[in-house]
Amino acid sequence: MPAIIEMQNLTVQLGNRTILNQLNGSLSGRCIGLLGPNGSGKSTLINTLLGFYEPVAGAARVLGKEVKSNLRELRAMIGYMPESDAFIADMTGVRFVRYMAELSGLPRGEAMERAHEAFFYVGLGEARYRKLGTYSLGMKQLAKLAQAIAHGPKLVLLDEPTNGLDPEARIRMLQLVREIRDTGEVTVLISSHLLRDIEECCDQVLILKDGRIAALCNLEEERKANLKFLELEVTQGNGFLESVRGMGCECASFGAGRVRIVLPDDIDLRQIYRTAAEHEVQIRRMNYRRDSLEDIFLKAMAGSPQPQGSANGRL
Amino acid sequence: MAVYKRTYKAYHGALTPAWSRFTVLTRYGLSTLFDSRPFTAYTVLCFLPFLVGLAYIYIVHSVAAQAIMGMNVGNAMPGTVNNDWFHRLLVFQAGMGFILAAWGGPGMITKDFANHSVQLYLSRPISRTEYLFGKISVLAALLSCTTWIPALILFLVKAELQGHGWLWDNLWMAGSIVLGCLLWIAVISLVSMAVAVWVKWRIAATALMLAIFFLLPALSLVIGAILRTNWGFLINFPFMITIVWAHLFKITLIHRHASGFDVVPLWAAWASLLSLCAACFWLLDRKLQAREVERA
Secondary structure, three states: OOOEEEEEEEEEOOEEEEEEEEEEEEEEEOEEEEEOOOOHHHHHHHHOOOOOOOOOEEEEOOOOOOOOOOOOHHHHHEEEEEEOOOOOOOEEEHHHHHHHHHHHOOOHHHHHHHHHHHHHHHOOOHHHHOOOHHHHHHHHHHHHHHHHHOOOOOOEEEEEOOOOOOHHHHHHHHHHHHHHHOOOOEEEEEOOOHHHHHHHHHOOOEEOOOOOEEEEHHHHHHHHHOOOEEEEOOOOOOOHHHHHHHHHOOEOOOOOOOOEOOOOOOOOHHHHHHHHHHOOOOOEEEOOOOOOHHHHHHHHHHOOOOOOOOOOOOO | OOHHOOOOOOOOOOOOHHHHHHHHHHHHHHHHHOOOOOHHHHHHHHHHHHHHHHHHHHHHHHHHHHHOOOOOOOOOOOOOOOHHHHHHHHHHHHHHHHHHHHHHHHHHHHHHOOOOHHHHHHHOOOOOHHHHHHHHHHHHHHHHHOOOOHHHHHHHHHHHHHHHOOHHHEEEOHHHHHHHHHHHHHHHHHHHHHHHHHHHHHHHHHHHHHHHHHHHHHHHHHHHHHHOOOOHHHHHHHHHHHHHHHHHOOOOOOOOOOHHHHHHOOOHHHHHHHHHHHHHHHHHHHHHHOOOOOOO
């Protein structure tokens, strides 16, 4: 898959503070998560990709184009949903989205049609003629999403899209993000400090810490890799563990029948069942243990950020 | 809308030319201003001097109209339609236009800042310059329609009715009308935008605009009285515009607080106005950002 976002020693300073420090990496997922604690540089990275901040060193490429020299072209292909409230209070929802679509280059008629479609799509169809100032927080978030997608961008940047939403609205927002992602016509980049939001939508995650990349990993691959990690609860059986070890598996027993096994690539699950049967061992519980995003995030936060100039590696 | 249409789909249609995007801002800006009935009514009122001027020119040149109105045919009308007449008309129109600009100008920008929507504009394929140009075009269009365009129409009507080469003899006046008004529109529009971007609050921005054009002249008099200098007039921007206009329209006026128009040379008046415009540009460049940077 071609890289959507590429960063080469990307360094951004605001005032005297270095907010992004020599970021290197290539993001290519269909839905990319941008994780990190508050103040880690997530929003600054998004603003830099939009050209709001100019890097003091290094460069960023979005959709294969250098940000600095192709700003206008890129902005036409990007939809942006900012973190903070951003609307025109005395404008109706549909007029606002139409306005934004026209600014992105859509002719009047098409902009109007797409504005209506976007409002229905995000579930605000009935409220589209109400003034934005009268919307609830959840509705404002959805209106922001509508304006971000109305002009049919190739990349949608969502900065904390579930901020301030109640659980139901949050589920709805994440469902919309997944639907947009699954169309295959658009790449989504979500910035959030909520791990579950990222885990539910994203296939690649970039974790920032103090303006540096703490981790850059492909969640899909992590999930696949962890499928080989088994947790069993078995009745006591002589020789079972030895036999499993003899097959080339790594085993560890934790007492009371709890066993952890790392399966090599050439061993499949049936062989474990067969061995258990041979030793008359009952398997009472079995699950694939996988590293959750929380594990990945905690490891990234515990580890020191990459030193300057180093390549960014996986966890 | 049909349920089957409620899915996300990309847009693959035609796009408008990139150069024309700022006109979207202008169109929506005008539309928003004219949503207000009082503003619309006042804008219509701004055309009244033009209509009065048109009627006056017609009456001056129509014996029949003078007879109907019971005037002594052949007697001269109280004022001649000349450079002084056009200057007075434009001064009046400029005053009305100033209210128009103070009323509608700052709100166009402060609304965007109040709701943080500037970042949405600038995340689109338009630059800060285009954003500003689009917003200024709203004021420029309104003020043009109430100042130099009607004045030029009156000029052409006068030329048509007068005949005998009046147009060619007074063609310089058309240039003066356009140049004088464009200078005034540029100053008013830039000040309006700059104060709006600076204070980000409509009422305060309007108050500041009024202060620049009414309090600074008072301050200039104080400076002049204390320091016994005429250079204090340099911050009296309406007076500076008056000086430039007086030279453009080749008239001599006496300022009530000064001994004559030579109190400040023409170049200094131009320099003062251009400095004000430069200061506005600097402020706009500093403050008109998608994101505000908090400096440590």
